Amino acid sequence: MTATPSERVNQPIVQVRGLSKTYANGHQALKNIELDIFEGEILALLGPNGAGKTTLISTICGLVNASGGTVLVGGHDHVKQYRQSRELIGLVPQELALGAFELVEDAVTLSRGLFGKPKRPEFISELLEKLSLGDKAKSPVNRLSGGMKRRVLIAKALAHEPRVLFLDEPTAGVDVELRKDMWKVIDELRNDGVTIILTTHYIEEAEAIADRVGIISAGEILVIDDKKSLMEKLGKKQLMIELREPALTVPSSLDAYQLGLSDEGRVLTYTYDVRAERTGITQLLNDVQAAGLALKDINTSESSLEDIFVNIVKADS
């Protein structure tokens, strides 16, 4: 596994070791989670509903008591040194939990106070401005749209200037426009130097904005890696060979390549592993020609994170 630039430079800002959680009803939501989060990265935790994503975030942030294991945030134990560790963290919950009648700026000011920071109205204004909430500062939160409420929650989470921001399903149930909007916000936050951990069950979300992706299912992190190397590691590439004349069958001389024939015999498909030393493409093309098939076109496609995700979760169950 190759280290990302941030890994080489930084110690992890969040270290999760052997974290487990069993709820009172016996449901084991987290099983021995090991996780390092590096400063400045965007980590996406991807998993189906009920995988344990929210429990993991809630446990790190102090909403849920762990059954076992430790969490260090900036080197501080999240239970014994909860003050130091929590000061570094901001949490944006999945639910749009906001008091009904309070004004946006009051809600954000309260958050800053709760985290022990003295008032700084000019910082709050700046923050609201940055999240395009500047003109909403004096609006009661219950008058805002869902997308705006989410931004208020982000403002609240950032009000005490945390170094790590947890976003629990920031775009669940949100239309495409708003989702792209949220991605932009997240990208800007990262540029400001905030480390971001987000959970999602949208693969395209992880693919679009994350540096690293962890796949979590049934309380376990099945794989976690740099997004690119995850795709390389697990990704299959397909080579599509379009033929000038349709072939009725795949010539027996090409059996070894296990080719697929589609589009009424017009397209040969070769699946290969990008990690392999020899992909066999040169040989294949030679053999195709030798078999007397004339090529019209060739193209390749990479498997998406979705394919990888489905494969891993399937293999695990």
Place this chain on the structure above:
Amino acid sequence: MNIEAIKAIYTVEMRRTRKTLMQSIASPVISTCLYFVVFGSAIGSRIESVGGVSYGAFIVPGLMMLSLLTQSISNASFGIFFPKFTGTVYEILSAPVSFVEVIVGYVGAAATKSLIIGTIILITASFFVDLRIAHPFWMLAFLIMTCIAFSLFGFIIGLWADNFEKLQVIPLLVITPLVFLGGTFYSIDMLPPLWQKISLFNPLLYLISGFRWSFYEVADVNVGISLMMTAGFLVTCLGVVWYMFRTGYKLKQ
């Protein structure tokens, strides 16, 4: 100590009071005036003085207690119940605050509001009857201890309640009857002997009696016992709250 957090919680709670000024402040004042009109003037004019104190003046401490107890409980219970209900409690749980700081913020605000209400009732009452306060220090001591103790009690109810019905059931079905039966409008001397004995099992009798003593030096029970009962209730509530928070009762899984 996270002073900023205490200030933040306290400010938000007091802001809620200001925003709901009518129901927070005006309603206890109005209901107190009604009690004076009905019990003090209409019925009280036919009752001779109780222990040398005119009936109108006699009921003032009891009326104050009635409002203080119900207001302390409802303010403090609503204060913590509402964040649980809307889900905003996540922020308090994830913030670097200790349980003590959370309690000081919420209970402090609820108790402050009760103190304000108590003072307003006292001022309102002074327009109706001739008030005298024999022991101002003890009057304040009883007043403050009661506000804090019952705000704590309300906080416990707010933590325990997981629906609006539970939030209301104790104030309505337990506290209100106990206040009425605890000598708000009468001295237990006026009751038949059996009911006098039964009344002694009512903890609120001791609060009301002690508070009234601080005004007129007239009491149903020894003032020392009243003081001990009040302090005991305060300590019990503190213990329960401490236990609830330590175990994450109904807040954390």
